Amino acid sequence: MLLLNMEITNGHRSAEQQKMVTVIKELKRQRNALILVHNYQDPAMYEIADLIGDSLGLAKAAVNTSAEVIVMCGVRFMAEMVKILNPEKIVILPTMEAGCSLADMATAARLREVKHQHPDAAVVSYVNTSAEIKAFSDVCCTSANAVQVVNSLPQDKVIFLPDRNLGSYVQSKTRKRIILWDGYCFVHDKLDAETLQMMKRRYPGAKVIAHPEAKQELLALTDYVSGTGGMARFAKEDLSENFIIVTECGMTDLLRHEVPEKNFLSFCNVCPYMKSNSLSLVARSLATLRHEITLPEEIIVGAKRALDRMMAIAVK
Ligand code: SF4
Numbered sequence: 001m002l003l004l005n006m007e008i009t010n011g012h013r014s015a016e017q018q019k020m021v022t023v024i025k026e027l028k029r030q031r032n033a034l035i036l037v038h039n040y041q042d043p044a045m046y047e048i049a050d051l052i053g054d055s056l057g058l059a060k061a062a063v064n065t066s067a068e069v070i071v072m073c074g075v076r077f078m079a080e081m082v083k084i085l086n087p088e089k090i091v092i093l094p095t096m097e098a099g100c101s102l103a104d105m106a107t108a109a110r111l112r113e114v115k116h117q118h119p120d121a122a123v124v125s126y127v128n129t130s131a132e133i134k135a136f137s138d139v140c141c142t143s144a145n146a147v148q149v150v151n152s153l154p155q156d157k158v159i160f161l162p163d164r165n166l167g168s169y170v171q172s173k174t175r176k177r178i179i180l181w182d183g184y185c186f187v188h189d190k191l192d193a194e195t196l197q198m199m200k201r202r203y204p205g206a207k208v209i210a211h212p213e214a215k216q217e218l219l220a221l222t223d224y225v226s227g228t229g230g231m232a233r234f235a236k237e238d239l240s241e242n243f244i245i246v247t248e249c250g251m252t253d254l255l256r257h258e259v260p261e262k263n264f265l266s267f268c269n270v271c272p273y274m275k276s277n278s279l280s281l282v283a284r285s286l287a288t289l290r291h292e293i294t295l296p297e298e299i300i301v302g303a304k305r306a307l308d309r310m311m312a313i314a315v316k
Contacts, residue, residue, distance in 0.1 A: 013044070013047075017044055017279060020279040020280060020283055021047050021048055021279065023283050024048045024279065024282055024283050024286060025048070027283060027286035027287060028048070028286060031068070031069045031286055031289075032066075032067055032068045032069065033067055033068070033069035033070065033071055033286060034050050034051075034062060034065050034067035034069070034070050034071070035048050035049055035050050035051075035071045035073065035282065036049070036050065036051050036053075036058040036061070036062060036070060036071065036072050036073060036074070036082065037049035037051070037052045037058075037073045037074075038052075038053070038054070038055060038058065038072075038073060038074035038075075038078060038250075038274065039052060039053060039054055039228040039229075039232070039250065039251055039254055040074075040228070040247075040248040040249075040250035040251060040271060040274040040275075041073050041074070041250055041274060041275075041277060042250065042253070042275060042277075042278075043250075043253050043254075043257060044278075044279055045073050045277065045279070045282075046254075046257065048279065048282060049073070052254065053228075053229060054142070054227055054228045054229040055074060055077075055078040055081060055127055055128075055142075056081065056127055056142050057229055058072070058074070058078065058082065059078070059081040059082045059084070059085045059086075060085065060311075062082050062085065062086050062089070063085055063086060067089070068089065068090060069089065069090045069091075069092060069286070069289070070082055070086060070089050070090070070091045070092065071092045071094065071282060071285055071286065072091060072092070072093055072293075073094060073277045073282060074098065074274065074277075075093075075098045075099060075100045075103075075273050075274060076093055076096075076098055076099050076100065076103070076130075076293075077100055077103045077127070077128055077129060077130060077131075079091055079092070079093040079293045080130065080131040080293055080295060080303075081127060081131075081307070082293075083131075083293045083294075083295055083300070084131060084134070084295070084300050084303045084304050084307060085304065085307065087300050090289060090292060091292065091293040092285045092286075092289060092290070092291065092292055092293070093285075093291050093293060094277050094278075094281035094282050094284070094285040094291075095276050095277060095278075095281050095285075095291070096291050097273070097276040098273050098274070098276045098277060099273055100128060100273055101185070101186060101273070102128050102162055102163060102183055102184065102185040102186075102213075103128050103129050103130055103133075103162065104130075105162045105181070105182075105183030105184070106125070106129050106130070106133045106161045106162035106181060106183060107133075108132050108133060108136055111123065111133060111136055111159075111161065112136075114159055114179070114181075115159065118157060118159060118179055120155065120157055121155060121157035121158055121159045121179060122138045122139070122153045122154075122155040122157070122158050122159070123136065123137045123138050123139075123158075123159045123161075124137065124138065124139055124140070124141055124146075124149060124150055124153070124158050124159070124160050124161075125137040125139075125140050125141070125161050125162070125306065126140070126141055126142070126143070126146070126160075126161065126162060126163055126166060127140050127141070127142050127307075128162065128163065128185070129161065129162060131295050131299050131300070131303045132299055132303075133161070133162075134302070134303035134306045134307065135298070135299045135300075135301075135302025135303040135305075135306065136302070137306045138153070138306065138309070139153070139306050139309040139310050139313070140303075140306045140307050140309070140310040141310055142227055142310075142314075143166055143211065143212045143213070143226065143227035143230075144226060144227045144229060144230050145310065145313070145314040146160075146166060146169075146170050146212075147170050147173045147174060148313060148314060149310055149313050149314065150170055150174050150176055150178070151174055151176070152313045153176070155176075156176055156177060157176065157177045157179065158176055158177070158178050158179065159179045159181070160178050160179065160180060160181065161181035161183065162181045162183030163181070163183055163184060163185060163213055164180045164181060164182055164183060164184055165184060165185075165188065165189065165212065165213050165214060165215055165216065166212045166213055167180040167181065168180065168216050169212045169216065169219060169225065172216070184213070185213045186269075187213075187247075187248050187269045187270070187271045188211055188213035188214045188215075188247065188248075188269075189213070189214070189215065190269060191214050191215070191218060191246060191267060191268075191269065192215075192218065193215070193217045193218045193220075193221060195267065196208070196218055196221050196244070196246065196267055197221065199244055199265065199267055200221065200244070203242060203244065203265060205240075205242060206240070206242035206243055206244050206263075206265060207223045207224065207238060207240045207242070207243050207244070208221060208222040208223050208224075208243070208244045208246060209222065209223065209224045209225075209226065209231050209234055209235065209243055209244070209245055209246065210222040210224075210225055210246035210247065211225075211226070211227065211228070211231070211246065211247035211248075212225050212226070212227070213247075214246055214247075218246065222246065224238075228247065228251055231245065231247065231251060231255075232251075232254070232255065232258070235255050235259055235262065235264070236258075236259055240262075241262055241263060242262070242263045242265070243255070243262065243263070243264050243265065244265045244266075244267055245264050245265070245266055245267070245268065246267045246268070247268060248268055248269065248270065248271045248274065249266055249268035249269065249270050250270075250271075250274065250275075251268070252264045252265075252266035252268060
C-alpha cells in the first residue's frame with residue numbers, strides 16, 4: 001500500500017489532464033470524498049489518488065476514513081469489497097464497463113452444483129469474485145494468503161474458485177485436495193513461458209516477479225510469485241537493479257514511478273476493464289455520484305463474514 005502525497009513530476013501531463021485534475025480535487029473537497037486507485041491503473045490517475053494499492057489493502061484502508069464518499073478506481077468486485085467493509089459509505093465506481101471476466105466466471109448457480117457434488121469440501125473464494133460468491137463461501141483469500149488460508153482449514157478438500165492458475169499454485173504448496181474451478185484471468189493466462197524464457201536470456205541477472213494468476217509453467221521460471229502488494233514490496237526491498245515484471249502492464253508503470261533508481265522490464269498485457277477508468281469519468285462520478293454500488297443486506301453480512309475469517313487467519 002502506498003500513501004500518496006506527492007505530485008507527478010514527469011511533465012507529460014497534458015493541459016486537458018491538468019484541468020481535469022483541478023476539477024476532481026475541487027469536487028473531492030465538496031463531496032468529502034476519498035479516491036482509491038488500484039495498482040493497475042493508468043499513471044494519469046496517480047495524482048488524484050488518496051491511496052494506491054491492491055484491492056484488499058484499499059478496501060481495508062477505507063474503513064478508518066471520515067470521508068462520506070469513496071470512489072474506487074479499479075473494477076466492480078473491488079468496489080463491492082469496499083462497500084462490504086464500509087457499508088455506511090457511498091461507494092462509487094466511475095464506469096460500469098469496469099467489470100472482470102475472471103469474477104464473472106464464478107456464478108452462484110454453478111457453485112451450488114459443485115458444492116452439492118463435494119458436500120464435505122470447504123469453499124475458498126479468491127477476492128476476485130462477486131459479493132454474492134463471497135457470501136456463499138466459507139472464507140475468502142488473496143493471492144498473497146491463499147496457501148495460508150487453505151492450510152488453516154479443518155477440511156481436507158477445498159473448492160477453490162475462480163482462478164485455476166492460482167488454484168494450481170496453491171495445490172503445489174499444500175497437501176489438501178484442491179478442486180479447481182475452470183476460471184482464468186485472460187490478462188495473465190495468455191502470458192507464455194517461451195517468451196519469458198527469451199526475455200530471461202536477453203536480460204540475464206534480472207529478477208523475475210510474477211503474479212500467481214499466470215500459468216504454472218511460467219511461474220516455474222520466476223524468482224518470486226506474489227500479488228501486486230507483495231510485488232511492490234519485493235521490488236523495493238530486493239537488492240537487484242533489474243526486474244522483469246509479469247502481470248498487468250500498469251504494475252510496471254507504478255514501479256517505474258515509485259522506484260525510479262531501478263529498472264523494470266515489462267512482460268505484460270493490458271486489462272481493458274481496469275483501463276476503462278479515466279480522469280473524466282472520475283470527475284463525472286463525483287459530480288453525479290454515479291455509479292453507486294448497492295448490495296442486499298444479507299449479501300453484505302455473508303461476504304463480510306468470509307472476508308473477516310480470511311483476515312483473522314492471515315494475521316496469525
Ligand atoms: S487483470 Fe484479470 S482479474 Fe484483474 S480485473 Fe482484469 S480481467 Fe479481472
